[in-house]
Amino acid sequence: MEHYIPHRRRLWLYALSALILGFLILPTLIVIPMSFSASDALQFPPRGFSWRWYEAYLGTPQWRDATLVSLKVSVLTMLLATPIGTAAAYGLHFGRFRFALAVYGSLVASLMVPVILIAIGVFFLYAKLGLVNTIPGLVLADVLLAVPFVLIVVTAGLKSFDANQEMVARSLGAGRLRAFLGVTLPQIWRSVLAGALFAFIAAFDEVVIATLISGGEMATLTNRMFSSLRDEVDPTIAAISTLLIAVTTIPPLLGHLISARRGRR
Amino acid sequence: MTLAAGFEAAAAPPGLNAAGLAADERAERRMLLLLCSPGMLIALVILFLPIGWLFWFSVIDQAGSFTTENYARIWREGAYVAIFLTTFEVSLLVTAVCVLLGYPLAYCLSQLSARAAGVLLLGVVVPFWTSLLVRTYAWLVLLQRKGLVNDLLIGLGVLDRPAMLSYNTLGVTIGMTHIMLPFLVLPLYVSMRAIDPTLMKAAASLGGRPAAVFRDVFFPLSLPGLVAGLVLTFILCLGFYITPAILGGGRVQFIAQRIYASVNLFPTWGPASALGVVLLVLTITVLLLAQALLKRWRRRFG
Numbered sequence: 001m002e003h004y005i006p007h008r009r010r011l012w013l014y015a016l017s018a019l020i021l022g023f024l025i026l027p028t029l030i031v032i033p034m035s036f037s038a039s040d041a042l043q044f045p046p047r048g049f050s051w052r053w054y055e056a057y058l059g060t061p062q063w064r065d066a067t068l069v070s071l072k073v074s075v076l077t078m079l080l081a082t083p084i085g086t087a088a089a090y091g092l093h094f095g096r097f098r099f100a101l102a103v104y105g106s107l108v109a110s111l112m113v114p115v116i117l118i119a120i121g122v123f124f125l126y127a128k129l130g131l132v133n134t135i136p137g138l139v140l141a142d143v144l145l146a147v148p149f150v151l152i153v154v155t156a157g158l159k160s161f162d163a164n165q166e167m168v169a170r171s172l173g174a175g176r177l178r179a180f181l182g183v184t185l186p187q188i189w190r191s192v193l194a195g196a197l198f199a200f201i202a203a204f205d206e207v208v209i210a211t212l213i214s215g216g217e218m219a220t221l222t223n224r225m226f227s228s229l230r231d232e233v234d235p236t237i238a239a240i241s242t243l244l245i246a247v248t249t250i251p252p253l254l255g256h257l258i259s260a261r262r263g264r265r
Numbered sequence: 266m267t268l269a270a271g272f273e274a275a276a277a278p279p280g281l282n283a284a285g286l287a288a289d290e291r292a293e294r295r296m297l298l299l300l301c302s303p304g305m306l307i308a309l310v311i312l313f314l315p316i317g318w319l320f321w322f323s324v325i326d327q328a329g330s331f332t333t334e335n336y337a338r339i340w341r342e343g344a345y346v347a348i349f350l351t352t353f354e355v356s357l358l359v360t361a362v363c364v365l366l367g368y369p370l371a372y373c374l375s376q377l378s379a380r381a382a383g384v385l386l387l388g389v390v391v392p393f394w395t396s397l398l399v400r401t402y403a404w405l406v407l408l409q410r411k412g413l414v415n416d417l418l419i420g421l422g423v424l425d426r427p428a429m430l431s432y433n434t435l436g437v438t439i440g441m442t443h444i445m446l447p448f449l450v451l452p453l454y455v456s457m458r459a460i461d462p463t464l465m466k467a468a469a470s471l472g473g474r475p476a477a478v479f480r481d482v483f484f485p486l487s488l489p490g491l492v493a494g495l496v497l498t499f500i501l502c503l504g505f506y507i508t509p510a511i512l513g514g515g516r517v518q519f520i521a522q523r524i525y526a527s528v529n530l531f532p533t534w535g536p537a538s539a540l541g542v543v544l545l546v547l548t549i550t551v552l553l554l555a556q557a558l559l560k561r562w563r564r565r566f567g
Contacts, residue, residue: 016373017373020369024446030406087300096294106308107305112548114521117504117524118316120525121312121319140311198394201394225398229402241396256383
């Protein structure tokens with residue numbers, strides 16, 4: 001691409017940007033070598049190599065239980081938030097109703113409200129409904145947080161989709177649902193999938209609400225990590241963190257590779 | 266499809282079938298609104314209703330009568346005021362550092378080819394999706410007394426003995442900056458991409474020196490995106506809980522930590538609710554102020 005400033009005159013900008021990208025990427029990666037450390041102390045470079053912190057993680061029932069709770073909650077959140085968010089994105093994209101902005105605002109409001117406030121509100125509500133420390137309670141709160149992500153991603157997908165195609169299908173006699181499933185969805189499935197992934201990660205990473213409304217056997221993984229971080233800095237956390245990094249890093253990288261390959265074809 | 270209905274309505278002679286078409290369109294609109302309703306229902310029950318309750322509880326005492334005691338306490342006690350000041354100071358500081366780091370990065374990415382920028386953007390997107398807890402933990406490890414950062418600074422001769430880098434404002438600022446930077450860079454990058462590059466070329470071809478072209482053409486056009494990004498960063502900072510709790514080591518108190526403590530500390534919901542209401546009102550005020558500012562700009566620049 002041509003620029004109004006030649007490349008060699010902006011080398012300093014490239015160098016600066018590389019440093020800033022390094023600041024974004026590198027610090028998190030430190031937990032990976034730490035997780036294989038053989039000693040209790042958190043020193044860098046770590047001394048020796050061992051799997052002991054992974055063994056500690058997998059061998060402790062509390063960590064295992066917490067992981068299962070988190071997985072259950074995140075999968076259920078994903079299964080609920082994806083259709084809810086996709087339906088809302090579709091309705092808002094094609095519907096020209098008067099209060100569209102208010103509808104959109106109410107759907108994404110949870111992004112703007114401080115999470116601590118949602119947490120105490122939910123805590124209070126659940127105390128009345130008997131949902132404190134239950135999977136449905138956690139799922140409902142996480143769906144609230146996840147719907148905006150699905151909505152935003154799927155809306156972006158719908159914007160790049162030519163709505164006339166669905167109209168053609170419907171003018172040929174297909175019902176609205178059939179036209180959506182047969183024509184629209186096959187073309188926006190990548191956005192829907194990305195939305196589902198974001199919903200999963202949003203639920204899996206949620207800490208603040210989980211800290212307030214879950215505990216004991218129903219504690220989520222993040223809840224346990226947070227309390228053990230406050231008490232002591234155990235290298236087991238490094239092992240769990242490494243696994244979490246893998247879980248959250250691999251999907252976006254794969255997604256990029258897939259779309260890059262498609263672009264080349 | 267409203268578009269189809271509109272097309273038919275325009276093609277048909279006025280009056281013909283108008284009532285039927287209008288009814289069809291209304292039914293269509295109702296159906297589309299219905300699709301939004303599950304999400305709205307969840308927002309109503311899990312978000313708006315409980316927050317409404319919090320407003321109510323903040324002004325009602327145990328006997329059930331009206332009280333301003335919960336708000337008066339916030340004013341009266343110096344500890345609360347100090348917490349609000351800390352929250353604002355650190356949030357402002359983090360936002361400022363994010364702008365200093367994020368603007369050059371977003372600018373550089375926006376000037377690269379779409380493919381190169383796509384690869385480099387992964388460096389912003391992946392941290393964005395990495396657990397906040399993991400990133401906070403990483404900084405706890407890096408910033409400790411015998412941590413890598415202290416080792417590095419001593420090795421470079423900047424320090425002669427380990428400095429306190431965490432369990433204070435510095436540690437919280439570093440951790441929060443790292444977490445918030447993608448929130449600034451991503452929207453800013455998108456808005457910079459939308460700036461027509463031919464504008465800068467035109468200015469340069471008319472004899473503008475690079476610095477002048479940047480200052481007079483690119484920078485003003487990037488301002489709305491910058492303001493949108495920094496406001497988002499700032500209001501998200503105001504609500505931070507996890508990072509100050511861990512990297513502040515109890516010495517840096519944010520409003521959210523105080524709210525959390527109040528829930529456990531007081532037998533009633535009043536004090537926590539009042540703090541929450543104040544936090545929400547501050548957040549919304551900042552948001553509205555920024556929106557008004559952006560609207561004025563948009564009017565001026567067309």
